[in-house]
Amino acid sequence: MGELVVDKHVKYILSVEKRKDSFESVVLEHLRMNGAYWGLATLDLLGKLDALDSNEVIEWIMKCQHESGGFAGNIGHDPHMLYTLSAVQVLALFDKLNVLDADKVANYISGLQNEDGSFSGDEWGEVDSRFSYLAICCLSILHCLDKINMEKAVNYIASCKNVDGGFGCTPGGESHAGQIFCCVGALAITGSLHHVDKDLLGWWLCERQVKSGGLNGRPEKLPDVCYSWWVLSSLIMIDRVHWINKDKLVKFILNCQDTENGGISDRPEDAVDVYHTYFGVAGLSLLEYPGLKAIDPAHALPVDVVNRIFFQK
């Protein structure tokens, strides 16, 4: 079995930003903020965050903030909860949360809570349990959870639970590992995991492991490295991670590396991208792969960063 090619992944991450020569790389500029989080969180887990000029990144992030307090995916774009959490997470990585007006960001988020406790992603009103996670995680990092109606927020998430123990986008929506991570993560942060049927959900989650050792996100789907994060972090939060075969999963992730040029893909032999590189490394971190920083399964930030946020105030 190969090992994690740390230096090559660092090189790959640093090179991604400079690549402006293909349609595929340019066309995703509207979510550059997410890209920044995936790339920088990977560097931090690999212990190489200092390979990059933080001032430049922070300056750019602050240019993406709107009057409303929310952040856009890039300069000149509209704000959305998706990018607001990524912006706050990146600032947390650099220990620069102090450049933020926390109240302003928190007001943006609390302004998006609806009467039934759910959250809209932005002013246009789409509702999704994912947005509940984004709101709760972000407010938790900013120490502002008191700005929302927590009881209603939790009850809404609980209403997205299905007969199979999983969670969907809205009440009655199909269970999906990504949605499950969001709902379990939000419930974990708010201390409401009693809403989860742990054995039932754990059962569904561990059935995501397929023969190759990889995890899929829904029944009958192919395994994909990003689910190493969504499924694994959920299993850890509900204390059922021993229900899957960890060694086989480590092997699967390592097999998805581009050992020549760095980066990790969704499946062996596919093209690499930052998104899967982050989720691969984050998954290995959850699996306690040697040499990696530990990651917090609910906040999706390195444990030392989370400790700094909560115990150094």
Place this chain on the structure above:
Amino acid sequence: MREESMILKGNSLSLLNEFELILESDPLIDEVGFIHPSQFVTLNKEASSSLEHEDANFWSRDHKLAISTDVLLPLYKAVKDVFMHAISQYKSHENLSDASWDEGNLESEVMKHSKALLLLSCDFGTAWNFRKLIVSKKQHMLIFLDELFLSALVLSCSPKSEKAWCHRRWVIKMLAGKCSTMQVIVGKESELVEKIAERSKMNYRAWNHRCWLVSYMTTEQVLHELKKSRNWAGLHVADNSCFHYRTRLMLRIREDHCHKLEDGTSDGNDEIYRIWQEELDWNEALIKCYVGREALWLHRRFLSLSWIRHFTTNVGDTSNYRVCKSSINADIGVFMDNELHLANSCSTIPDNEFEDFQAQAIYSATYILWLTKQISDSQGIELQEKPNLGSLRTMLNTACPERSSLWDISTRISGKCDEGLKENRYQRR
């Protein structure tokens, strides 16, 4: 060097003009695709009628448009630039509330460029947002319908586009309550999902949209959808999303029925009972026909558990279900006997076609363990005739040793077993 980039820019602007002209001259284009330039030749050979447009970069006929992958990068850059320019002009004039500003013209610029941009970058949220902003100022039925048309066009080349599906929901929410043809619109939405799901397998976003529609459906529509989706599901037995859709429909039917019982407009469970029984029978037939399909067994878990909770008496149930309880008092033991019989018949592995049959054996045994655990966990009752969980566990431990902790916890539900799967049915090679 500088001159060269000027020429490049000039070229991409003419590309952009050409692209937008094609879109404007045929507003009925309903399908877009990106193809390699070499495929243009093939397209031309197939073309029987005359082409509406053809050069090295674009190809269009019969309201279908193909864009050469060679021009995507310069085209995207040009479209994005003009779009960003248009919205910044729009915003600055809007803020000044300048009486002299040509609102109509700025709006049509934003609408034109956002359309071109979204065809190239389907999840460019800001472009969708500006369309929402402009359209909501108009509050005109036909303009809302145009938005549904555009989002369908985007979905024709990007069927998983989250923002395109989201745009449809926004439009439908705007129309809800104001529009007498809501039922027709919902019906058409459902058909669109089916059409897209046919080409784009296991598309979570598409099916999620269809589930979302259910709350806008009338009871009659829900029943019709249940009938209609059955055929599709039978042809796509690996698509879990369609079975989940049926779950959503069945739960809605039961909900409606409970309301009827509450207000006294119905007094029996017969209708619901029939629907559940038919689904169970149909699912059993599919399981026997399509060996080793996970989605079928998972659907059965839902059907059986809700059947037991709903139709059997010796179950401590929640108030929600008690309302619906009436004449049909089935026995949980009889039900389980039948399930064990099915599982038994699915656990023989012939020598040929080993893999599918092994999967079938594992799914069937897991199904029984899952169901037994759910019944005793959530209902707090003991099955009178327990399945032989010990032998199931032995079988599963051999077939899927990585889940041994799971098999352990699920068989901790102790008890003596009279009935069950015979261990030796599972032959390892």
